[in-house]
Amino acid sequence: MRRPKLPKSTIECPTCEKGGGFPLKGEGFSRRRFLQIAGTGIVASYFADVISPRLLQGASIAPNVYLRSTAKNCIFIFLAGAPSNIDTWDLKEGAWTPTDFAPTTYSGGNLRFPQGLLPNTAQHLDKMTFVRSGLAWAAVHPLGQSWAQIARNPGGATGSIAPHIGAVVSLESQVNRQISDVLPGFIALNSAGIPSSGYLPATYAPFQVLPVSTGLPTITHPDGSARFTDRWNFLHQLDANRTSGALGKKTLDMNNFYDQSKALMDAPGINGLFSFSADEHTKYGSSTFGDSLVIARNLVAARKGARFIQATFNGWDHHSGIYDKPANNVNSLYTQCAMFDPAFGALMTDLQAMPGSVSGKTLLDETIVVILAEFGRTVGVLNNQAGRDHNLRMTTVWAGGGVRGGQIIGKTDPTGNNVVDYGWSGARDIRPEDVTSTIYSSLGIDYTTVRHDDPLNRGFEYVPFAKDGTYKPIDEMF
Template sequence: MGAVEQTGISIQLLNSMNPFINRRVFFQIAGTGVAGCFVSPFDLFARTASPYPPQAPQVTLLNTAKNVIFILLAGAPSQIDTFDLKVGPWTPADFRATTINGIDFPEGLMPAMASQLNRIAIVRSCQSSALVHALLQTWTQVARSPASATGKIAPNIGSVVALEFEPKRAADQRLPGFVALNSTGGLVKQGYLPGRYSPFDVVAGNNGLANITNPDGDAAFAEQYSVLQALEAGGIRRSDFDDMRDFYSSAREIMNDPGVNAAFRTTGAERVRYGNNTFGTSCIVARNLVNANLGTRYIQISLGGWDNHQNIYTPNAGIYPPARQLDAGLANLISDLATMPGANGRTRLDETLIVVKGEFGRTVGSLTDLKGRDHYFVHFALFAGGGVRGGQVLGETGADGQHVELAGWSEDRPVLAEDIAATIYSALGIDYTTVRRDDPLGRGFEYVPSTNDWLAYPIRELF
């Protein structure tokens, strides 16, 4: 048995993934052994024998948003059961598949999101570069292969955003530029960047932030903090301690600002409306943070439960719990932001780009013998707010969902994680072609990497 088959990725699957695949490219994939067997046929094809000669991108930034809420659907949802619905004999009746303004959608599974389709844009032509959860969840957060040289030191996109917005922070903006909510163990932090750009990693509760008061009282804390400062002033000078100083200073500012804790509080009525679960509460907090304008510009929320290799349609199990959590949390987040006034006559939704994405997709057609769906390259991404034109679908995967038949955007190829990152940066007014020269490898750190024959671009058709 070859390396490809040993991973559970069949030759038929590889051949079905890309209409451009040929014998030479297939043997390039097979010849790479264990590493290559996890690589998308498109990924290898596009970057070794691309029919699209690269040209230096004309960098005109979109500059349509000031905040980003990135929702990582950890575990990889089934695209053909959600935002790229393919109805077949496998489709449960309670999905109530319907067409709303030209968009096929499982209204019974996600009724609240059905009412928000006019505010969202769906990209159905996404394709992953591998089929391993940890690898691709990291890839999604750093916009490059974690196995590459710079992938090992790469910061989360949110950390780059925090760094870029640092000069624009007001003195009274106490919160870090990057906040992570409901995170799993796969949260990527600041990489080689200073610790101040690390995510403020919080599990959203009901009554604000935990452990922000000293059990000995404010006076005792103030005295202890003064002693700490005196000790540092007396001997600690090395830059090795800069991150620690930043941490102490930021933590003290958060403790002393009642507005910060208020942003993390939720009411019982809100929690019920948002689904009464940790993901929903995280969406409430994300809404509050955007509205409070306390310095946070990038919020990452994780929602797991999508790795449905078996019993995907079992009532109250399988796909149902995460889909219902996403439905209530995301729909109310979009709806609430759309009613909150922002600056210059805009709403908070106008100011905030929402991106929703899993690390890859799931197999299409009939279920497996375990009544589930396995890993698959083709998947979707969802966008709302931040200048996005809602009610549209970019890309097509055909009647069976086997492969991307129509890219639906200017580059006429599947959308990759790097393109999603370029879109986020561009929407925020950040030059996605930036190359920093402060990395410890001395190679130059590209915000979005490119190769000699392949470049990433923002998806301008969304806006």
């Protein structure tokens, strides 16, 4: 069978193991990384001026912007490595399709779904919306992953200073924070190496957590709280420059980290939010990813200030052996879905069962759940290694937070490679910038915002060109 022509990318992927020419691996575009690579001559002391991000000083917005404001929280599930669309979210059946995928018809005949591969997820299809007209900008892992999380080209003019989407959400949520909101606004679970807070203060950087059943390992001092308080007060006497701002943004960032940590240590019951029982571990699939979703559930249910929770699940880069059955530590679509499916199914069940902050609403009603990756995978017959390579066509999956479930937005041709109906008012491919605009709009954040406090003096757009109407939310979902 002839393989269809793929959407063209201007950036090719030489290999999966090798990164491209962009310094995106590892720590990503943190502020420290920015100072190492940008070559602009900007020094860290500049950032001492950016000390009041709660006030969007001099920010501008586009006129007559309608925001959905349907969600209070976002759970952002990032499937790094990129799963195959035509085997999951946009099922295309052919001679390649394993029989135990058990394709089943749902939504009155409008949806074919691999019920055998994702049985728990299938139980929640009436709450989920599939956006199939998505298209990534680049088929390179590091570049595509950063692009999806900062809503712009990492190699572009403002890519080097851009904060993660979650950092923007954290910043914007500051004006509504209460005294009881002791959690960081942006918490990242099992998400090492993601973009950070860019040029914004470190207060809005992701609070990184690797899930363990006992919670945060250093939340209590081994010598007791009294001894810790004594040493804390002594530190402040010795190190006054850290809090004054006299030594620039780096010291202010460090002070913010200290203050956040102290608040977590002092608040009762915090460690329980990052802990899970053996029964919960089993219910969510007995995996680190499942543990991440248990904690994500706990954090949004606690209502203590965490507004954006990212859970990253690596291992979807199946260039070979994509249908290999589980055995001898094989990594295949089967093994990945065996971890994803029970975890996501349990999360959806729990969010629907837990009460929201408003009478009559559930936690799912108040939490927008987004599943995405950096791009998709090739369609049709498998490659000569029985796998699928990189492809720009992709699907994003949405649930909760005002999203009307049971929808399919966008229709692809029988190969799954080309769009025959975009399915939305934009009448074009849906890009990462549109996805970000949708998240912001659902949370009541003006996606057309342009801040005028960036170190490049260009004006920092939350979503580039959104103010001009180039990118916008996918309103048809709501």
